Every structure is written in C-alpha cells, then in structure tokens.
Amino acid sequence: MDIRQDRQYGETHEWYTVEDGLVTVGVTEQGQEMLGDVVFADLPDVGQVVSEGAPCATLESVKAASDVLCPADGEVVEVNEALEESPELINDDPLDEGWILRIRPIGELSEWMSADEYGRMLEATD
Numbered sequence: 001m002d003i004r005q006d007r008q009y010g011e012t013h014e015w016y017t018v019e020d021g022l023v024t025v026g027v028t029e030q031g032q033e034m035l036g037d038v039v040f041a042d043l044p045d046v047g048q049v050v051s052e053g054a055p056c057a058t059l060e061s062v063k064a065a066s067d068v069l070c071p072a073d074g075e076v077v078e079v080n081e082a083l084e085e086s087p088e089l090i091n092d093d094p095l096d097e098g099w100i101l102r103i104r105p106i107g108e109l110s111e112w113m114s115a116d117e118y119g120r121m122l123e124a125t126d
Helices: 029-035 115-125
Strands: 014-019 022-027 038-042 055-061 065-069 074-079 101-105
Touching: 022 029, 022 055, 022 074, 055 101
Parallel strands: none
Antiparallel strands: 014 022, 022 101, 038 055, 055 065, 074 101
C-alpha cells in the first residue's frame, strides 16, 4: 500500500496536500478498497463554501455511498471533472489522477495524521 510522506491523512481515509496555497483532497488506497468499485462521484460546485470536518463530496460504489470529509474551511476552486465520465479513476489511481477537489482554505489548516501515523492506524485495525 502506497502511503506517501507528502500528505496528511484523515481517520476516514482521505488525504490532502497543500501546493501554491491550495488544498487538494482525495481518498487513500485503503479508502478506495473499502468502497469497492466507484460508479459515481457527487462533487461540489466550484465556488461552494465548505466546512472543516463536513462532507464535501460523496462517492457512490457498488457497495455503498461514502462522504469525503473536508480538511479545512474554504472555497472549492476546482473539481476533478474527469471523475464525471470516469469515476473509476478513484479506484485506478486514487493518489494522483483520482484526486477529488481543490480548496482555497480560509484560516489555518488542521493537522491530520502524518504518513507514519496513518500507517500505524492501518496496522492497528488489521
């Protein structure tokens, strides 16, 4: 399982990175495996205001629907439009091409788990 050092991780298997003042959000390999085959991504509108800890997108799979939690208060500045036609990108490449959205954060970002902390959490739940 690829747990990259350049990301922060949430307990519900989201990841985020910060680049050029924008926060990119996606789901981890573990998260997409738990979901199963993603068949639809319900993404927010660009310009929508999102809140830290609240759902900012919903992924529907053959198993269930699952909310993606937002790591920060902010404004959605971009969504991965490729997911509209190819939601399976989340299964095929969750850490790169399967990213979900980008947010311009308002205020400070909360610290999520480091890669090492996330790895330990996964080991503890095996």
